Amino acid sequence: MSCPTFESLSAEVDGELAELEAAAVRSHLDGCDKCRVRRSELLLLQGAVRDASVVPAASDGLKTRLWATVRQRRRAFALRLGVGLAAAAALVVLLLPLVQSKDVIPELVGDHLGTTVKGEEPLDVVSSDANVVEHWFDGKLDYRFRIPRATARLLGARMCNVGGRQFPLAAYDREGRRMSLIALGTAARSGQGTCEEGVRGFTVCRQVANGVDYMLVSDYPRSEAKRVLTAALSELR
Secondary structure, eight states, X not given: OOOXXXXXXXXXXXXXXXXXXXXXXXXXXXXXXXXXXXXXXXXXXXXXXXXXXXXXXXXXXXXXXXXXXXXXXHHHHHHHHHHHHHHHHHHHHHHSOGGGSTTHHHHHHHHHIIIIISOOSOOSEEOSOHHHHHHHTTTXXXXXXXXXXXXXXXXXXXXXXXXXXXXXXXXXXXXXXXXXXXXXXXXXXXXXXXXXXXXXXXXEEEEEETTEEEEEEESSOHHHHHHHHHHHHHTTO
């Protein structure tokens, strides 16, 4: 999911969110340092208000002034947050593809967990036929999302929305172990590829094939995950 709004974070801190929405916010916080910092600031503010409110000698006038100060600080915090996010978004658009941001990868790993592993997010197209799945993405992307055939048993696919951008995800079952293949978009040049373990508990490998940057998310160790991705993409060349 994309970063929650200031109002959602504030409501989560105050315990005013519905359980499902609160769980989604907490799940996002696990992979987003920026939002954890914002939540910590809100907790400090909440603690200051609580400590002040238990002073027995506080008059009604003092409480009124205190709440006015709290509201003013919250509005100022929301304004700074909005300006900061707008500036960051503009910088990403001007200088780098969104997918280069490290914040995107944990979000996509979360989509793998929710879709391919737990089945909480439904697939948009359910089929073991790669031709059917590829055809479903026609017209939805500005690049071609090709689906490897022989890597594992294809379960289907869906479109993930992260940071206002859509990424296609194909779900696989390989001898009882679930994997997701995600196309991150066109790549300017190819490389040797990278693999990283321990990304929200999974292994993430990336490699370019036919000008498209692919990412494999699995619970395999780095060496095996890299081998699986290389073999899968070799079908597409």
